[in-house]
Amino acid sequence: MEITLAEETFIxxxxxxxxMSVGEVDLLVGIPSHNNAKTIGQAVTTIEESFQQNFxxxxxxxxxxxxxxRDDTSDVVLNAPTSPRNPGSRGLSSLRTLHxxxxxxxxxxxxxxxxxxILTAADLLRAKACAVLSPExxxxxxxxxxxxxxxxxxxxxxxxxxxxSRHKNDGLLARNLVYPMGRATFGKKIRELxxxxxxxxxxxxxxCLNLDVWRxxxxxxxxxxxxxxxxxxxxFRCCQxxxxxxxxSVTSSGTDIVTAVRQTVGGLFWCLETQxxxxxxxxxxxxxxTFGPEHExxxxxxxxxxxxxFDLFLSGAAELSEILKSxxxxxxxxxxxxxxxxxERKFRYKDxxxxxxxxxxxxxxxxxxxxxxxxxxxxxxLYRGRIFSFxxxxxxxxxxxxxxxxx
Numbered sequence: 471m472e473i474t475l476a477e478e479t480f481i482x483x484x485x486x487x488x489x490m491s492v493g494e495v496d497l498l499v500g501i502p503s504h505n506n507a508k509t510i511g512q513a514v515t516t517i518e519e520s521f522q523q524n525f526x527x528x529x530x531x532x533x534x535x536x537x538x539x540r541d542d543t544s545d546v547v548l549n550a551p552t553s554p555r556n557p558g559s560r561g562l563s564s565l566r567t568l569h570x571x572x573x574x575x576x577x578x579x580x581x582x583x584x585x586x587x588i589l590t591a592a593d594l595l596r597a598k599a600c601a602v603l604s605p606e607x608x609x610x611x612x613x614x615x616x617x618x619x620x621x622x623x624x625x626x627x628x629x630x631x632x633x634x635s636r637h638k639n640d641g642l643l644a645r646n647l648v649y650p651m652g653r654a655t656f657g658k659k660i661r662e663l664x665x666x667x668x669x670x671x672x673x674x675x676x677x678c679l680n681l682d683v684w685r686x687x688x689x690x691x692x693x694x695x696x697x698x699x700x701x702x703x704x705x706f707r708c709c710q711x712x713x714x715x716x717x718x719s720v721t722s723s724g725t726d727i728v729t730a731v732r733q734t735v736g737g738l739f740w741c742l743e744t745q746x747x748x749x750x751x752x753x754x755x756x757x758x759x760t761f762g763p764e765h766e767x768x769x770x771x772x773x774x775x776x777x778x779x780f781d782l783f784l785s786g787a788a789e790l791s792e793i794l795k796s797x798x799x800x801x802x803x804x805x806x807x808x809x810x811x812x813x814e815r816k817f818r819y820k821d822x823x824x825x826x827x828x829x830x831x832x833x834x835x836x837x838x839x840x841x842x843x844x845x846x847x848x849x850x851x852l853y854r855g856r857i858f859s860f861x862x863x864x865x866x867x868x869x870x871x872x873x874x875x876x877x
Contacts, residue, residue, distance in 0.1 A: 500588030537579030618669035630669030712762025767869030786851025
């Protein structure tokens with residue numbers, strides 16, 4: 471049965487009745503969706519396969535929170551075939567009913583809206599451990615579900631971020647900005663603050679659900695980072711769990727770099743703003759418990775158009791020079807102008823200059839020196855310069871050398 475959530479009341483009676491028919495559960499997996507009919511059926515089957523392999527005796531439910539799909543996504547969720555019995559399970563299959571619920575939280579997609587619907591279900595069903603998985607990842611398997619649920623369900627953690635196997639030139643926004651800045655300010659060595667796959671306890675779900683933030687743009691667009699920072703700053707037990715390589719969706723054109731920076735960096739700066747009393751007291755970064763390898767980089771050949779990245783840095787920095795003047799300290803801008811005149815082969819956007827750039831942008835965000843969205847967009851060409859420098863410097867580097875540089 472598909473239910474539509476009334477936006478003004480958030481949840482309606484039909485959704486509540488559907489949840490009541492399920493009763494209390496031990497485990498809940500949420501799937502946000504929007505026009506994912508081609509891939510979501512396999513996602514549902516894979517999740518139920520993990521339930522049958524790893525959580526045979528537990529009460530389980532899949533909750534699909536849909537943002538106005540027009541391609542029968544919800545019907546596919548309800549009618550996807552149940553995974554056949556695992557040949558290696560020695561005759562065991564799930565001893566409980568495998569429940570599925572699909573609800574339309576709005577007519578337009580919003581990750582925050584989807585998260586709110588999933589957290590509501592977790593809270594009302596008193597789920598002990600929950601996970602959120604994207605239906606767009608072509609290579610996610612049953613082990614991913616176990617990796618995200620088990621630390622919460624068996625080890626009493628409250629929040630689980632994923633660890634992926636990546637190519638050394640992939641995940642550069644996380645490696646060059648989100649991870650080092652998040653580590654330095656919030657004091658936890660969590661590598662994927664923005665992972666689209668995560669696990670959490672029912673206790674954390676209830677805590678987040680009761681916070682008055684759901685109309686904030688950051689929470690609507692980047693709830694993953696907000697939930698991670700909330701868990702850290704509210705003293706919930708956090709950990710990381712390795713899930714494996716993350717392949718990019720074959721059905722999506724991906725997120726362009728401007729949108730990625732706006733959402734990711736904008737979300738990080740907003741969290742810095744709202745959690746200032748917490749991070750101002752931090753003096754050092756602490757490791758968190760990690761299940762599986764802490765990092766895994768590969769170095770297969772990948773083509774990257776470095777010249778285009780460099781050209782966009784030069785043109786963007788020149789066009790935005792007046793705006794940058796209102797954001798950066800004079801000596802920082804002078805150094806940027808100097809390196810922009812260097813030969814492409816010798817160009818380096820060094821660590822200390824990058825750190826100054828980020829903290830001066832964060833300070834300007836705090837003081838609202840200019841429109842905050844415009845401020846974040848002004849960072850994009852400088853980020854391109856940093857990425858070009860990283861690619862130049864590590865063109866021949868091994869994964870181990872890159873990892874050492876990150877730390």
